[in-house]
Amino acid sequence: MSPETAQLAGSMREVRAAAGLSLAQLARSTSYSKSSWARYLAGTQPVPRRAVEALCEVAGVRPERLLALWELADARWSGRARAAPEPRPERPNVRRAPYVWGVAAGLAAATVAAVAVLLSGPYGSSSATTGTAPATFTPGPGCSGRTCEGRNPLDMGCGGQQMVRTLAARTAADGRSVQLRDSAACHALWARATRLHLGDRVELTLPGTSRKEIHVGTEKERNAYLATPMTALTPPHDPGDARVCLIPADGRRVCFTGRPGGR
Numbered sequence: 001m002s003p004e005t006a007q008l009a010g011s012m013r014e015v016r017a018a019a020g021l022s023l024a025q026l027a028r029s030t031s032y033s034k035s036s037w038a039r040y041l042a043g044t045q046p047v048p049r050r051a052v053e054a055l056c057e058v059a060g061v062r063p064e065r066l067l068a069l070w071e072l073a074d075a076r077w078s079g080r081a082r083a084a085p086e087p088r089p090e091r092p093n094v095r096r097a098p099y100v101w102g103v104a105a106g107l108a109a110a111t112v113a114a115v116a117v118l119l120s121g122p123y124g125s126s127s128a129t130t131g132t133a134p135a136t137f138t139p140g141p142g143c144s145g146r147t148c149e150g151r152n153p154l155d156m157g158c159g160g161q162q163m164v165r166t167l168a169a170r171t172a173a174d175g176r177s178v179q180l181r182d183s184a185a186c187h188a189l190w191a192r193a194t195r196l197h198l199g200d201r202v203e204l205t206l207p208g209t210s211r212k213e214i215h216v217g218t219e220k221e222r223n224a225y226l227a228t229p230m231t232a233l234t235p236p237h238d239p240g241d242a243r244v245c246l247i248p249a250d251g252r253r254v255c256f257t258g259r260p261g262g263r
Helices: 003-019 023-029 034-042 049-059 064-078 094-119 219-223
Strands: 165-171 177-183 188-194 201-205 212-215 243-247 254-257
Touching: 003 034, 003 049, 003 064, 023 034, 023 049, 034 049, 049 064, 165 254, 177 243, 177 254, 188 201, 188 212
Parallel strands: none
Antiparallel strands: 165 177, 177 188, 201 212, 201 243, 243 254
16 A cells, blocks of 8 residues: 555544544445445545545535545556656657656646645644654634635535534434534534435524525435535524424424524
């Protein structure tokens, strides 16, 4: 296993562990099987870029750092990272030298760019420069308060397990589950749902703000974790006043609030 592959796999395992996700949960929430996830996380099979993005979506973290590691690993898998062959001494070719140096320079530039992403912003870590153990994944939110209004909590990194709490939740006998969640780091709240049926809707309302909604329109969305756009929590808004309603396509509306007891 190459160092690039080991670092990507190790960082993916850290993200999964931090989010408390099992292989079965990853398989249910993405288009990849349990066995595929086991190989990706063990570093025994090249990982599709979309799988890295899907892991970040389900875990609720921003994808930039893992995608930078993926670029380095993919360069190794595809052979782009191999050193360009030098001209044979007995037949030097001066005219081809700029091309060879161009390829090498291009690969070097790509590597430098990927490392720059790893070392910049909230993802920087000294271990990334040593090539030893995978760096600890430390997600940081991409918005706060008003700048989170209407944004996707997964895209903004507000849904990580370490920065979110569940204010209230309801689970129906058939497994349909809805939660009201908020993030102190992002100063925003949203509704999250899973195991919905085709045609189901989830509405989030908070006095003085616009309504946010989930609508299940495809088979893939039925078992995926879905989230409404975020509602910014700015004074005088109180998360306890938020109201979430599950509106089944085949049944009666069920509503609850963020207050204790959900009434």
